[in-house]
Amino acid sequence: MTDASPDQTAQKTAAAKPSPFHELEVLWVRHWTDQLFSFGVKRPEDFRFRSGEFVMIGLPGEDGAKPVLRAYSIASPFWAEELEFFSIKVPDGPLTSRLQKIVAGDTVLMGKKPTGTLVLDALTGGERLWLIGTGTGLAPWLSVAREPETYSRFKEVIVCHTVRNVQDLAYRDFFTKGIHEDPLIGDEAKAQLKYYPTVTRERFETPGRITDRIKSGDLFADLQLPIGFSPNTDRVMLCGSMAMIKETAELLESYGMKEGSNAEPGDYVLERAFVG
Structure with a gap:
């Protein structure tokens, strides 16, 4: 041999x-x-x-x-x-x-190894879940909004999507109609999900950056909700441009909300792995 x-x-x-x-x-x-x-x-x-x-x-x-x-x-x-x-x-x-x-x-x-902090496990309990994204930062909300646990843990789910132009509102039809036909969570989405798009560079019924609409109170007024975020009821996920994430996180902190992680769940989470 x-x-x-x-x-x-x-x-x-x-x-x-x-x-x-x-x-x-x-x-x-x-x-x-x-x-x-x-x-x-x-x-x-x-x-x-x-x-x-x-x-x-x-x-x-x-x-x-x-x-x-x-x-x-x-x-x-x-x-x-x-x-x-x-x-x-x-x-x-x-x-x-x-x-x-x-x-x-x-x-x-x-x-072969998925990871990330934009998961329900990284949030403590609450009544209202805000999924705030800009551009392709909408992607994780397409996942979370079709997760059955999302609707069992939260009474209300609000998907906020900010883009430059109206044509950039990809998945708009899905969040306004298509998700209601989902065989697993369609009925829950119809009753509990709200879709809130904003456009920054064209005329639109809800114009401007999401951070500006938070600061002005327009976001909450449009949705007929109390002005501001509450650590007692609101939980927030952020994904998209670093400028939006940074500004929104600072706003959330000003309301007394704490960032969460897989190791220590909190009131809001963001994805630090993305750089834009």
Whole structure:
């Protein structure tokens, strides 16, 4: 019996080391605007996550380079049979300049370890859940708003989505109508969910940044709620631009609300893994 050659040993070692990524088939792609798109991929049988978590998504590197990856919130609820993602298009972005060109049948890479703080576990009990997002920061709310526990824990769920232009209100029809047909939480959503879009650069019935509408009290007046947030009743999740997150978090702190985490649940949570 002869010893294995160095080349054979290296091959065995490489074969024994599992890939840190799933290679997943793209099932569909939807282009909302020239800057926004969504896509769905086949869910691995062994992939488990909590509604609101994110995972690394990417494509193989070009010309033998390392894969290009970015954190994406999973826009599907934990029970969905396919995984959905909502993305911006950056013309010269290392990943999205290529990712925006995918079509059904293509392959994308997905990390095997979902994580994140935009989960119900990171919040203490309350009566009203605010899901506040800008741009593609809406993605985790598509997951959390289809989570049955959301409606058993909170009497009222308010999805706030701020964008620049009216056409950027992706999923508007879903939150106003489509979610009511959901076989699992449709009835609860119809009774407990409110959708509150705002637009900053065009005429709209609720114009301006969400932070300005919080400060002015217009947000609460429009929804016929008491002005301001209360640590006794309100719980808040934030996702989107860092400017919005920072300003809103400061506003929440001024109302006496405390940031939560997986280790220590609180009154509001934000996702620190995202940088924009």
